[in-house]
Amino acid sequence: MMEPSKIDEALKDDAWIVAMQEELNQFQRNDVWTLVPKPSHKNIIGTKWVFRNKLNEQGEVVRNKARLVAQGYSQQEEIDYTETFAPVARLEAIRLLLSYAVNHGITLYQMDVKSAFLNGFISEEVYVKQPPSFEDVSNPEHVFKLKKSLYGLKQAPRAWYDRLSNFLLEKGFEKGKVDCTLFRKTTKEDILIIQIYVDDIIFGSTNASLCKNFSKIMQDEFEMSMMGELKFFLGIQINQKKEGTYVHQSKYTKELLKKFNLDDCKIMNTPMHSTTNMSKSDDEGKVDQKVYRGRGVQNSIDRPKPIYPQVVKPKNLGWGGWNGSRVKEIRSIWVWSVGCGFGKNKTA
DSSP states (O other), X not given: OOOOSSHHHHTTOHHHHHHHHHHHHHHHXXXXXXXXXXXXXXXXXXXXXXXXXXXXXXXXXXXXEEEEEEOGGGOOBTTTBSOOOOOOOOHHHHHHHHHHHXXXXXXXXXXXXXXXXXXXXXXXXXXEOOOTTOOXXXXXXXXXXXXBOOTTOTTHHHHHHHHHHHHHHHTTOEEOSSOTTEEEEEOSSOEEEEEEETTEEEEEESSHHHHHHHHHHHHHHSXXXXXXXXXXXXXXXXXXETTEEEEEOHHHHHHHHHHTTOTTSOXXXXXXXXXXXXXXXXXXXXXXXXXXXXXXXXXXXXXXXXXXXXXXXXXXXXXXXXXXXXXXXXXXXXXXXXXXXEEEETTO
């Protein structure tokens, strides 16, 4: 199903209309705002609809998501917002958590907070326009005064993090001193660990009952989606088994190959041919390096170390620029990496 780019396109499809109505119902359940007469001499922030297809690890559409967001670019500093910083877990921290879990016999689970930013309280006086095509018939000129944060507001990530971290601290969890997105709760013999990435939460424990209790207190406080064992996170595929955990990015790599018409290529046994000569020659013509920039690094998340510095950062080797021969080597690495990943055994 295609993602609409405009509200007019979405209104032609009943499925997207239902998705938009579900979003507004979420606002009502969370008591996000109050409809008030438009105040004078106040900045009124616009709103817009954003449409996305939620995909599973196979790339299949599992549901439609319509998000109402504030046009935060029109916010005025010190009037509509103050503090905006919110910590986000680094991918290195996720890998460390996976390794720790394997070594301690912990199965990791995943949960998702529905419309997480709508749970964050804001202290500023903020007004937003009514949702496009869903204006109140009786009061079309009224605006909404926010009680809680809204996606698109500059302070929204901060407000949500404060709400969640304060809740966890009240429940007896300890916040990490180095990683502020890591929380833990220990007893005499067991430990419960939690890693937060915005609205995605990874958790696990040496005692299954602690996981059940954590799931319950979260569902009592927030509207949650329980997603079971951790299998797909930030584009990384994770296979947890009794003998260990295997991390890979086959889905992402295959998408790269498809983008560059290489999805039917033969899988390579090595990342680069042993006779390859990487020179400064531009015989095969210049290419737009922006098309490839960062993709090699993103595709090395599941490795112990990035294995492609020679091709993703050519200037470090004194190369004059990107040409066709170097791009061929970048693509050959992608083909080779389809079946690659990073495994951690419990006995290792």
